[in-house]
Structure formats: C-alpha cells, structure tokens
Amino acid sequence: MLVNGIDLIKKANKEDFAIPAYNINNLEWTKFILEACNVDRSPVILGVSESAVKYFGGYKTVYNVVNSLIKDLKIKVPVVLHLDHGKSFESCKEAIDAGFTSVMIDASSKELEDNIEITKKVVDYAAPKQVNVEAELGALEGEYTSADEAEQFVTETGVNTLAPAIGNKHGIYDKDYEIDFELLGEICKKVKIPLVLHGASGLDENKIKTAIFCGVSKININTDLQLIWSKSVRMFLQTNPKVYDPRKIIKSGEDNFKSLIHYKNNILGSSNRAF
Ligand SMILES: [Zn+2]
Numbered sequence: 001m002l003v004n005g006i007d008l009i010k011k012a013n014k015e016d017f018a019i020p021a022y023n024i025n026n027l028e029w030t031k032f033i034l035e036a037c038n039v040d041r042s043p044v045i046l047g048v049s050e051s052a053v054k055y056f057g058g059y060k061t062v063y064n065v066v067n068s069l070i071k072d073l074k075i076k077v078p079v080v081l082h083l084d085h086g087k088s089f090e091s092c093k094e095a096i097d098a099g100f101t102s103v104m105i106d107a108s109s110k111e112l113e114d115n116i117e118i119t120k121k122v123v124d125y126a127a128p129k130q131v132n133v134e135a136e137l138g139a140l141e142g143e144y145t146s147a148d149e150a151e152q153f154v155t156e157t158g159v160n161t162l163a164p165a166i167g168n169k170h171g172i173y174d175k176d177y178e179i180d181f182e183l184l185g186e187i188c189k190k191v192k193i194p195l196v197l198h199g200a201s202g203l204d205e206n207k208i209k210t211a212i213f214c215g216v217s218k219i220n221i222n223t224d225l226q227l228i229w230s231k232s233v234r235m236f237l238q239t240n241p242k243v244y245d246p247r248k249i250i251k252s253g254e255d256n257f258k259s260l261i262h263y264k265n266n267i268l269g270s271s272n273r274a275f
Contacts, residue, residue, distance in 0.1 A: 002067060005080040005102035005132030006160050008043055013194040013217040017269030018208075021045035021196075022261065023084060023222040025052050027065055028250050029229070029257075034075045036261035042270040043077050045102065047084035047220060050091055059098035067099065077274040080132070084220070092122045092133075102132035104163070108139060112149060119157040127158070134196055134218075138165030144183060151190040161218060162187075163196040170199040171223050179207050181214055188215030196220065201227075205267050212269065221264055228260050229253035 012019050020037075024030045024046050037044040048062055056062045066081050082102035083095040092103040105122040107115040119135040126133045137153050138145030145164035154162060164187050166180045188195060194217035200208060201223035208219065236243075236252035243249060265271045 001075075001078060002070060002081060002099075002101055003078040004130045005045065005082065006130065008045075008078055008080060009132065009161055009194045009217050012043075012270070012273075013215070015273070016212060017273060018197075018212045018217050018219045019043050019045050019080070020261075020264055020268050020270055021047045021082060021084070021218055021220045022225060023047045023049065023052065023220070024062075024066075025055060027069075028254075029225070030066060030069055031073065032254055032257050033261060034069055034073055034079065036258040037079075037265065038073070038075050038077050040262055040265045040271040041077060041274045042265040042272075043079070043274045044270075045080040045082050045218060047082050047222070048100075049084045050087060053083075053095075059094050059100070063099040082132075082134075085136075086122075089118060089121050089125070093125055096126055096129060096131050100131070102134065104134040104136070106136045108136035108165075112137075112153070116153060116156050119153075119159055123158045123160075132160045134161040134163060135159045136163040136165075136198075140165050140168060140170055140198060144180060145187060147183065147186040147190050150187045154191040154193055159193070161194050161196050162191055163198050168197055168199040168203070171201070176202065176204045176207070179203070179211060181210055184211065184214045184216070194218065199223075208267055219268055224260060224264070225257065229257050232256045 022033045080102045081100045083100050085106045086092045086103050092105050095103050105119050107118040123133050166184045167178050195215050196218040197211050197216045198220045200219045200221055232253040
C-alpha cells in the first residue's frame with residue numbers, strides 16, 4: 001500500500017535500520033523493485049527525479065503506474081512515492097497534488113535564508129496533507145553541512161528529514177569514499193530528525209551500517225541499479241543478437257537487478273520489517 005513517509009522513516013530511525021530509496025525510471029523498474037521488496041518484506045521508497053517524471057509522461061502518470069502496480073501485483077509492503085531532488089515549490093506542489101506521499105525540496109544551491117524560505121513554503125503545503133518533506137543543506141560535491149546551520153534550518157523550516165553533505169557524492173560507483181562520521185553524529189544530535197544519505201552507490205557496506213547507526217534512516221540508491229541493469233542487458237544483446245522482442249530485452253536485466261535489491265535491503269536492515 002502507498003503510505004506517508006513520515007511514520008515509516010520515524011520507525012526506521014527508532015529501530016536502527018534505513019528505508020531504501022530506489023530510483024525508478026519506467027514501469028519495468030517499478031515492477032522489479034516492488035516485487036523484490038515484497039519478497040524481502042521490506043518497506044520501500046520509490047524515488048522519482050524531475051527528469052524521470054518527464055520521461056514517464058507526468059506526475060499523475062507516475063502515481064497511477066505505481067498505485068496500480070501495488071494493487072495488481074498485490075504488494076503488501078508499505079510503499080512511499082517520493083519526488084527526488086525537487087527543484088522548486090511548484091514541482092513539489094504538483095507531485096503532492098498528484099498523490100506523491102513524500103517530496104524532497106532541494107534548494108541547497110541557494111543561500112541559507114532562501115533555502116529556508118522555499119523549504120518552509122513546501123512544508124506549509126505538505127504538512128496538512130501528511131506528506132513527508134526532505135530538504136538538503138550543504139553541497140554534495142562542495143561545502144559540508146554545518147551542524148549549527150542544520151539546527152537553525154530544521155527549527156525554522158519544520159522539515160521532516162534532512163540530507164546533509166558529509167562527504168557523500170552522487171554517481172560514484174567504482175570506488176569507495178570517505179564520510180565524515182563525526183560531523184554526521186554532531187548534526188544528528190542537533191537536529192533530532194531522521195537523516196538521509198544521498199549517493200550511497202558504491203559506498204562500503206560498513207560505512208553504510210555506521211551511517212545508519214549515526215542517525216541515517218533513508219538511503220538513496222540509484223547509480224548501482226543503472227549499472228547492473230545496463231550491464232545485464234548489454235550482455236544479453238551481445239549473446240542474443242537476433243532477439244528483437246522488447247519485453248525479452250528489458251526483462252534480461254531483471255534477475256541481476258532484483259539480486260542487487262535483495263543485497264541492499266539486507267545491508268540496510270530493512271528486510272522483514274514490514275508485516
Ligand atoms: Zn541525491
């Protein structure tokens with residue numbers, strides 16, 4: 001069932017595990033993720049970027065695809081439909097109006113005051129509808145989040161979850177990187193809300209576990225899925241040059257894709273959490 005993200009992430013925070021946030025790009029990926037998480041009895045967040053929304057056709061289409069798949073596939077685990085890196089109040093509003101149960105407003109490239117103002121506007125719109133709001137502070141490939149600013153930001157915006165910049169990077173998959181756990185712990189202590197880790201693809205398993213221990217309750221995984229799927233499909237096409245049925249081609253990435261989801265759910269401790 002489609003649920004609001006606030007309670008789910010709070011539960012993860014309390015029980016020391018993290019909800020996986022997997023990015024979806026089309027019907028097939030949505031189906032693979034829902035089925036794999038249902039087998040694991042893992043709650044799941046389906047992240048959709050603005051460009052993926054455009055690729056699907058629009059917010060309402062995404063909502064309908066997800067909502068219908070949950071029903072048709074008889075998915076029993078809690079599912080959150082989340083706008084990933086929403087760039088404006090308008091896109092967050094559109095997502096919420098279409099039925100998304102969680103949104104991220106990413107105004108992190110703006111000055112602190114402007115980031116606070118935009119984020120607060122989204123919170124004011126989302127809160128009465130019980131929609132989870134995530135915001136970002138600091139720059140993922142630049143300045144780390146300051147713990148004091150994070151405290152001010154959370155107090156003034158009333159945001160539900162915060163994605164700090166603590167050394168994490170988007171799109172890094174071929175090598176491990178360093179996370180400032182001391183800073184993460186300090187931020188966690190000051191803000192007292194669940195934290196989100198972006199760019200966890202390629203990050204060492206133990207670092208992911210430490211991050212969860214330090215207060216991270218939602219972990220975003222995107223690049224790893226893209227890599228495993230495209231690699232599998234490429235191999236299939238090379239060994240089966242005569243196949244032209246699109247369903248067979250897209251499906252050829254399914255097994256490895258699902259194996260990766262099972263593996264990640266295990267690391268995050270989200271398996272067997274949904275009953
Ligand atoms: Zn991100």
